[in-house]
Amino acid sequence: MKKFDVIIVGTGVSGLFAALNLHNDRQIAVLTKAALNETDSFLAQGGICVQADDEDFESFMEDTLSAGHYENNREAVAVMINQSREIIEDLLQAGVEFDRDNSGFSYTKEAAHSRPRILHCKDSTGREINSRLLKKVQELSNVTVMEKITVTDILSENGRCHGVTVRDISGKYENYCAQATILATGGIGGLFKRSTNYSHLTGDALAIALKNKIRIRDISYIQIHPTSLYTEEPGRAFLISESVRGEGAVLIDKDGKRFTDELQPRDIVTQKIYQQMEKDQMPYVRLCLKGYVKGDIAKRFPMIYEHCLKQGYDITKEPIPVTPAQHYFMGGIETDLNGRTDMDSLYAVGETSCNGVHGKNRLASNSLLESLVFSKRAAQDINRNRHSVEHPIFPEPSEFSCEERILEDKDLIMSEIRKGESNAGEH
Ligand SMILES: Cc1cc2nc3c(=O)[nH]c(=O)nc-3n(C[C@H](O)[C@H](O)[C@H](O)COP(=O)(O)OP(=O)(O)OC[C@H]3O[C@@H](n4cnc5c(N)ncnc54)[C@H](O)[C@@H]3O)c2cc1C
Structure with a gap:
């Protein structure tokens, strides 16, 4: 002992x-x-x-x-x-x-x-x-x-x-x-x-x-975070920080249209995303930084940029697929x-x-x-x-x-x- x-x-x-x-x-x-x-x-x-x-x-x-x-x-x-x-x-x-x-x-x-x-x-x-x-x-x-x-x-x-x-x-x-x-x-x-x-x-x-x-x-x-990077791979879901939306990024549906106010509380945004996924019959919605987040995106969010790039998405050029995930207790x-x-x-x-x-x-x-x-x-x-x-x-x-x-x-x-x-x- x-x-x-x-x-x-x-x-x-x-x-x-x-x-x-x-x-x-x-x-x-x-x-x-x-x-x-x-x-x-x-x-x-x-x-x-x-x-x-x-x-x-x-x-x-x-x-x-x-x-x-x-x-x-x-x-x-x-x-x-x-x-x-x-x-x-x-x-x-x-x-x-x-x-x-x-x-x-x-x-x-x-x-x-x-x-x-x-x-x-x-x-x-x-x-x-x-x-x-x-x-x-x-x-x-x-x-x-x-x-x-x-x-x-x-x-x-x-x-x-x-x-x-x-x-x-x-x-x-x-x-x-x-x-x-x-x-x-x-x-x-x-x-x-x-x-x-x-x-x-x-x-x-x-x-x-x-x-x-x-x-x-x-x-x-239990808090479900609205935006983790969508993947079919098992393992820990990669978070796309709320500050990305805080700095202007928008959520879009399968036709590229905005469907909600991205800066509502987490539980509300999560609910809106689930509803949109259901409507679109898709396992994700998309988050668009290009044209919305001011300044150098890769410099402001270097870790997210690198991770997404490894997964095949360039956040400075294209929207990324996101889906909610359990996040906080x-x-x-x-x-x-x-x-x-x-x-x-x-x-x-x-x-x-x-x-x-x-x-x-x-x-x-x-x-x-x-x-x-x-x-x-x-x-x-x-x-x-x-x-x-x-x-x-x-x-x-x-x-x-x-x-x-x-x-x-x-x-x-x-x-x-x-x-x-x-x-x-x-x-
Ligand atoms: C991806 C992600 C991004 C986040 N971003 C933010 C943010 O920007 N701002 C913010 O305020 N919050 C954020 N959070 C939430 C925040 O990080 C956590 O709520 C906070 O750090 C929890 O700290 P903690 O010390 O309670 O636990 P943790 O940092 O999780 O540490 C838990 C520790 O307990 C140990 N442990 C667990 N069980 C046992 C056991 N049985 N025996 C021995 N050791 C054990 C673990 O090994 C670990 O060392 C984020 C969370 C995640 C997952």
């Missing part, structure tokens, strides 16, 4: 930022079931929201609430917006280089934003942020970062979390004890046939929560505004958590921001509550019981989601 002060499960932005904000006299383990950079955070393209100026608070709030169908936790939204500039300052300190123009930061706009307030690093914002944070964490002597370690359960007794059970790459199980545990395991895209997420993101923390009767929330609130393990779950010493942050900030539908580019704001608050909460307890003696985990639990739990999540869908009217 290993012992730490804090265990963080996940190397996306939420897990890493929590590690950076914990006091450096604490022994911290940061674990991931995959390679260090195999996180959805690394894939984030469009950018990160920030309150653009003092006048922007009200309109940022209204855009977030309106996209979320007014089901958001307003207090959480206010906290997120109020802390947004501080978070951007932290990222600049960590070395993140946002794109700039002659007047300073270059802000872009995405669907359902009433004004430009999104900072970006070309079309690889997540890669820039996640790799800078990872480098900072790797410099800390009090943090042990471990790859290919899968958390299969938590250790708990009398309503308190004492750490996690893990499985290493050889299949060996072990218990890791900690005074505080942070679940930062990301989304659930791996449970879906077509998703923009990494396939290893299968909602493991959610399954663990369901097993251990930890409160969950809004589990049927608004629901999750219920937390308060400091990432606390209803189990003592167990925190959840990032996409696996839910404090209601996104309501029923997340506003574009609010996810990186929300992950950073609330993981910092969780770390600060742990810093304030430093009392240690003696860990009980937990039995050595058996291979059979752990393996079986994880397999069962995938079905458990999907059946909970379906249950949530049938109760959707009650939310």
